[in-house]
Amino acid sequence: MPQLRTGFTNIQKLDPSIIVDLRYATTNNFTKQVIYDFTTAIARTGTAEKLALASKELKDQGYRIKVWDAYRPIKAQEKLFEVYPDPTFVAKPNPNFSHQKGVTFDLTLCDLNGNELTMPTPFDDFSEKAYRSSHRSPEVEINYQILHTAMQNAGFIGYENEWWDYRDSDMDNYEPAAADPNDYKI
């Protein structure tokens, strides 16, 4: 197994062109509450480096990534699960899983001006329309495949029930770790 890069890194330090809009730092999320006391997106360094690879591939094609969520502290996961306790769409709190150990991103595709492209659903649309197996219109299919191909090429696996959720293919090799994203501001 290659050496994992297990520290945390601010994703915009690796690539400032990545747009960050952490929805749980605002009221514009399914809870309608501000859940985070930070607006900085961090991830495990190896995972952040993979995102930078995907971003480069997309920029070369005329697109940018917008990140809606990255590392998510366990306390935040507890609040999200309290509001929507359905593991299909919100994972049970577990420090050894996904966002809670900094190996997952919720994201979408934008043009170079930062305008979001049409995707299967809005963020956190907790319906079957968000499933990767759902029918997509031709326009949405093109946008979805552009994002999906770049993320797969960079080493991510898409969560089957949420088109926006990409997990590092090495996620199971990372031990749990916690961090304060405010310590990683640039």
Ligand SMILES: C[C@@H](N)C(=O)N[C@H](C)C(=O)O
């Ligand atoms: C809540 C949603 N954005 C999400 O991240 N869902 C997955 C399943 C998770 O909670 O890890």
